[in-house]
Amino acid sequence: MGRKEREFQLRKKEVLEAALRLFSRKGYAGTSMQEIAKESEFAVGTLYKFFPTKRDLYRELVLERARDIHEKLMSAFDQSDVIPLLRKILELKWQVIQKNRAFLKLYYSELWEARFGLQGTLTGEVKKMYDEYFEKLVMVFERGIEEGIFKKGSSRLYALAFEGMVNNILFASLEKCDLKVLPKEVLEVFLKSILMEEL
Numbered sequence: 128m129g130r131k132e133r134e135f136q137l138r139k140k141e142v143l144e145a146a147l148r149l150f151s152r153k154g155y156a157g158t159s160m161q162e163i164a165k166e167s168e169f170a171v172g173t174l175y176k177f178f179p180t181k182r183d184l185y186r187e188l189v190l191e192r193a194r195d196i197h198e199k200l201m202s203a204f205d206q207s208d209v210i211p212l213l214r215k216i217l218e219l220k221w222q223v224i225q226k227n228r229a230f231l232k233l234y235y236s237e238l239w240e241a242r243f244g245l246q247g248t249l250t251g252e253v254k255k256m257y258d259e260y261f262e263k264l265v266m267v268f269e270r271g272i273e274e275g276i277f278k279k280g281s282s283r284l285y286a287l288a289f290e291g292m293v294n295n296i297l298f299a300s301l302e303k304c305d306l307k308v309l310p311k312e313v314l315e316v317f318l319k320s321i322l323m324e325e326l
Contacts, residue, residue, distance in 0.1 A: 139177050142167045143188050151229040155185060190252060192230050196223050197256040204263050209271040210318070216264070217293060217310035224297050231298070261286060277321045285321055292317050 128136075145167035149158040160181055164174040178184035199219050206212040224231060268282035268289070277285065296313050 142177050146184055151233050193253045193256055199223055200260050209267055209276050212267055214314055217314050220297055221310045275323055278323055
């Protein structure tokens with residue numbers, strides 16, 4: 128990547144960060160491209176060179192964050208042992224939530240992409256990333272059942288239960304910053320129901 132392209136990408140990133148700050152404070156509908164230009168210290172015309180519409184800007188913001196989160200979670204699958212792998216996923220999810228608190232609040236509360244007519248493209252792209260992660264998680268529980276670590280049962284149900292419990296507890300921490308729950312405790316509560324024997 129040449130110097131001009133690096134500068135272009137750096138400026139684009141600054142715009143996305145400014146947009147996230149404003150969307151978090153004022154909401155998608157309450158934020159104008161003019162305000163984003165002012166917040167990012169670019170002329171409005173320059174902003175439109177990066178993103179032709181506010182919808183394009185939002186789409187890029189979501190996809191950029193989704194890709195980053197996906198890469199982090201997928202790195203957990205480098206671990207071969209089942210329990211440490213689940214622990215790693217929990218720790219990574221915890222880190223992702225702490226680092227992306229403003230974005231996740233925005234995405235999961237006010238800014239469902241369907242409201243902006245993006246469901247045909249955005250939902251599909253984000254869902255594809257999540258499905259890849261989820262299928263790997265199903266295989267982890269499958270392996271745990273085969274190795275006698277977990278009780279016989281549906282690996283898909285275990286993966287759904289894991290995701291449901293973990294995500295609900297971690298997302299509750301977005302709402303209540305004083306929620307004192309550690310990833311290790313969450314994993315212990317979950318594993319009690321499916322382990323063949325105590326850790």
